[in-house]
Amino acid sequence: MSEDKLLPLRQQIDAIDAEILALLNRRAQIAQEVGHVKAENNAPVFRPEREAQVLQKVAERNPGPLQGSDVQTIFREVMSACRALEKRVTVAYLGPAGTFSEQAVYQQFGHAVEGLACVSIDEVFRAAEAGTADFGVVPIENSSEGVINRTLDLLLQTTLSISGEVSIPVHHSLMSKAGTMDGVARICAHSQALAQCNAWLNQHYPNIERQAVASNAEAARMASENATVAGIAGEIAAQKYDLQIVSAHIQDDPHNRTRFAVVGRLKNGASGKDQTSLVLSVANKAGAVYKLLAPLAKHGVSMTRFESRPARMGAWEYYFYVDVEGHAGDDKVAKALAELQQNAAFYKLLGSYPRSF
Numbered sequence: 601m602s603e604d605k606l607l608p609l610r611q612q613i614d615a616i617d618a619e620i621l622a623l624l625n626r627r628a629q630i631a632q633e634v635g636h637v638k639a640e641n642n643a644p645v646f647r648p649e650r651e652a653q654v655l656q657k658v659a660e661r662n663p664g665p666l667q668g669s670d671v672q673t674i675f676r677e678v679m680s681a682c683r684a685l686e687k688r689v690t691v692a693y694l695g696p697a698g699t700f701s702e703q704a705v706y707q708q709f710g711h712a713v714e715g716l717a718c719v720s721i722d723e724v725f726r727a728a729e730a731g732t733a734d735f736g737v738v739p740i741e742n743s744s745e746g747v748i749n750r751t752l753d754l755l756l757q758t759t760l761s762i763s764g765e766v767s768i769p770v771h772h773s774l775m776s777k778a779g780t781m782d783g784v785a786r787i788c789a790h791s792q793a794l795a796q797c798n799a800w801l802n803q804h805y806p807n808i809e810r811q812a813v814a815s816n817a818e819a820a821r822m823a824s825e826n827a828t829v830a831g832i833a834g835e836i837a838a839q840k841y842d843l844q845i846v847s848a849h850i851q852d853d854p855h856n857r858t859r860f861a862v863v864g865r866l867k868n869g870a871s872g873k874d875q876t877s878l879v880l881s882v883a884n885k886a887g888a889v890y891k892l893l894a895p896l897a898k899h900g901v902s903m904t905r906f907e908s909r910p911a912r913m914g915a916w917e918y919y920f921y922v923d924v925e926g927h928a929g930d931d932k933v934a935k936a937l938a939e940l941q942q943n944a945a946f947y948k949l950l951g952s953y954p955r956s957f
C-alpha cells in the first residue's frame with residue numbers, strides 16, 4: 601500500500617471534516633435560537649414530531665452511498681447534541697445501566713441526555729409524573745414473550761401520555777468471567793430473558809440451575825463478582841462488567857425484539873406519520889366489541905394493534921389496548937374516536953406519536 605496515494609485522499613477528508621464541523625456548529629447556533637424562542641414561550645424543548653420529520657427527510661433525500669438507516673443514526677445524534685444546547689432532557693428507564701431499556705433511551709433521544717436508572721417500571725412512571733424526569737422509557741411488548749403486564753396496568757392509571765415508541769432487536773449472550781462454563785453452577789438472568797432463551801438453554805445446559813434476578817444487567821454484575829455464576833444479557837453488559845462471551849445470540853427467536861413506549865407530560869403535535877394508542881372497555885354483551893370498533897372502519901382508520909387484558913376488580917371484563925394509524929387531531933381519526941368514545945364504557949386516549957421506522 602502506498603502512503604503517497606493515501607495522503608491526498610486524507611487531505612480531502614480533513615478539508616471536508618472542517619466543512620462538516622462548521623456546518624454542525626451553524627446548525628447548533630440556530631437550535632440555540634430555537635431554544636430562546638421556546639424559553640420565552642415556555643414551550644417544550646423536545647419535539648418528537650419535528651425530530652421524526654427531520655429523520656424522515658434525511659432518509660428520503662439521502663443520495664448514498666451511505667445507507668439511509670446509518671444517516672438517520674448520525675442525524676439522531678446531531679439533533680440530540682443540538683437539543684442539549686437548549687436543555688439536556690432527563691429520561692428515566694428501567695435500570696441498571698446496560699439494560700435494553702437504556703439502549704431504547706439512546707435510540708429515541710440520542711446520547712446527549714441524562715439517563716435516570718430506576719429500580720422498577722413503577723418507579724419510571726413515578727419519576728416522569730413527579731417531574732424528576734422529563735420522560736420515561738418503559739418496555740411494552742416482546743415479540744417472543746408478549747406484553748409486559750405491569751406497563752399496561754400503569755398506562756391505565758397514569759396521567760402521562762405516550763409520546764413515542766421504540767423497537768429494538770434483543771439479542772442475548774451467555775457470559776462469564778472466564779468465557780467458559782467450566783465451574784459455573786448457576787445461570788442468572790431476568791425471567792423474560794430466561795424465557796426467551798429457554799429452548800437453547802435446555803439443549804446446551806440442561807443441568808445447570810437457572811435463577812431469575814431483577815435484571816440482565818444485575819445478572820452480569822453477579823457474574824463479574826462470582827466465577828460460579830454465568831449471566832445472560834446484551835453484549836453491552838459484557839463490556840460494562842468486563843465479562844467474556846461464552847455464546848452469542850442465544851435467544852430462541854433470531855428476530856426477537858422489544859417495543860418500548862416513551863411516556864411524558866408532553867402532548868405531541870402531528871408529524872404526518874403518526875399512531876394513536878387508546879384503552880377501551882365495553883359492557884359484556886354479544887356483539888359489543890364489534891360495535892365498539894365499527895367507527896374505525898366507517899371513517900377508514902386502520903387498527904394496527906388490538907390487545908386485551910383482564911380488568912381485575914373492575915366493573916368490566918376486559919380492557920382493550922388499541923393502536924390506530926394517524927394522529928388524534930387528524931380529521932377522520934378525531935371523528936372515529938368521538939363516535940368510538942360514545943360506544944365505550946371506558947375510554948382513555950394514551951397519546952399520539954410518530955410511528956417508529
Ligand SMILES: C=C(O[C@@H]1C=C(C(=O)O)C=C[C@H]1O)C(=O)O
Pocket residue numbers: 630631634645646647648650651654678679680682683686
Ligand atoms: C431545534 C429544535 O429543538 C429540538 C431539536 C431539534 C433539532 O435539532 O433538529 C428538533 C426538535 C427539537 O426536539 C426544534 O424544535 O426545531
